[in-house]
Amino acid sequence: MKLSQMMSAVALVALTATAAGAQDREGWPESFTVGTASQGGTYFAYGSGWANLVAEELGLSGGGEVTGGPMQNMALVHTGEAAFGMTTMGPAAESIAGTNPIAPGLEMTNACAMFPMYQTPFSVTALSSSGIGSIADIPAGAKIGFGPAGSTSDTYFPRMMETLGVEFERRNGGWSDLGGQLQDGLLDVIAFAAGVPVPAVSQLEVQTDINIIEFTEEEQAQIMEAFPVSEFTIGADTYTTLESDARSVSMWNFAIANCELPESFVNAVVDVVMSDNERMVNIHRAAASTVPENWDKNKVMKWHPGAAKWFMENAGADIPADMIHGG
Template sequence: MRILSKQALVAGCLGLAMAAGAVHAAEDRSDWPRSITVGTASQGGVYYVYGAGWANLVGEALGISAGAEVTGGPVQNATLVQMGEHAFGMVTTGPLVAALQGKSELAPGMAHDDVRAVFPMYQTTLQIIALKSSGINSVEDLAGKTIGVGPAGGTADMYHPQLLEKLGINVRTRNGGAADQAGQLQDGLIDAFAFAAGMPISAFSQLEAQADVNIFSYEPHHFEKISESFPELSQATIPTTVYSSMSEDRSAISLWNLAITHKDMPESLVYGVTKTVMENNDRMMQIHSASSETIPENYKYNTIVPWHAGAARWFEENGYEIPENMKD
């Protein structure tokens, strides 16, 4: 009779444990999709850079095919996730509130009851850029001008026209991708480009490297006039360090962004996505500096949509209490 050594017994036990773990992992993934798509926005904006980055990070960490897709932005992303067309999406709180109320601009009347939160992203800041030669350096200077407001259905398209109307500033608006509208501004086809994204907006950075520009946003006296009608907005600042063309901080307004998914997405997959992004902020910072706000502590800013069960499990395992009414 052969007697196994202690080392052999330990090795055998470890091998069995690893095999069992492998089987368990396979079982956990049996309901996973073969690949996942993350809805972002137009190229040239932070959403696309950020979304493509975390999709690649998750794909690498979880061993699943993952990629970003160009979309019209948050309004469309909410609907694509609700309909199951995209596994994940990125939204700002304003369009998400409208979608949950059945008031989506792209799908009016459609309930978005199946949308769930995955992780907090960063604040979207409403920012405006104009060529210095135009003399446009404030919101009031936009009166009577033609301004780009990003893709139809995007956050910028949703907010800037409404805010300017509320302030009594009449403008003509045009839609287009961030990179395209930056080019239109440089070519004199539009007078200003009003966008909404994390800081810095890559299209703004590229434009200021090629031309003399003014970058500005809404001032505190503007916020006082619009805050009651738009409670999801908050006051913010564009630090002088964000853009090389700025000589001083500029006041602004902003709203939060969330990664979302469908409530029926496998819990183990969403847990893995949340874990990967929340535990690798150093990698996220390599993707975009807006990721400085992509940290677990900022989960508290989601007071709008319940957390997916997989996301809630990760947060609670790591000491972050999820209110009962915010659980799936």
């Protein structure tokens, strides 16, 4: 073959590959944003990290965007103002049902599940001197700190306590502030929804004797029946106070995508995030749970077709057709 013929052949192959790449990327946006939460929190660090990773790997412009968190992210992704976002199962369920306080009555069904992120456990702490060693021990009218107003903890933990028959006075504040109030006797209990170990609890157990209260099997089952939470175990090595693993529940966090995004685009994004967990853990250690086998933790949202395809092909996911958008 002459040199000119060889060059023509190489050019033809390159042209064909380019055309195929262009076809694969049909409808892809040139840039994207990921709705996260406030700076300094896990959502912002985690979300900005995977946004930058995806942008770099796919040759696009993209990044994390500061938002009001899970509820606002559902709204932003549903309307298409953000291509991607992050949410917890509770806010996702409320948004789909039309009870998102940002837009009451609007059923946000155009936000689809994309991939599992990590869990937010629910845990209860009291001073040992209070004599409160179980949920049943919490006296009627107890002052319970539920975290910052409007947080996941403040939204769901009071409802969980009511479900378990606890009568209480509600208190709000930052976790460190609530820890101080507990130690000073201004609160009876703190109910946390936060990654463990919770710094405020770790600080408390250094300064005083505390009880980290687990749910009974019956209480755990009751909460799981009533709320979009999963079974969770707080390991005995999490706190020096714990002598054995503690039974709890957790709410899963999921990345979400606007349901109208191209299937090939979302499939490629999921592939970048889910194919190399070590890279994700380097972004944030919470990503240790960002693994393919956790696809089944979504019981609330319909899957984006591109994401569903990835998990079915790479994780053996058995996703029913009626749980896939457009299916």
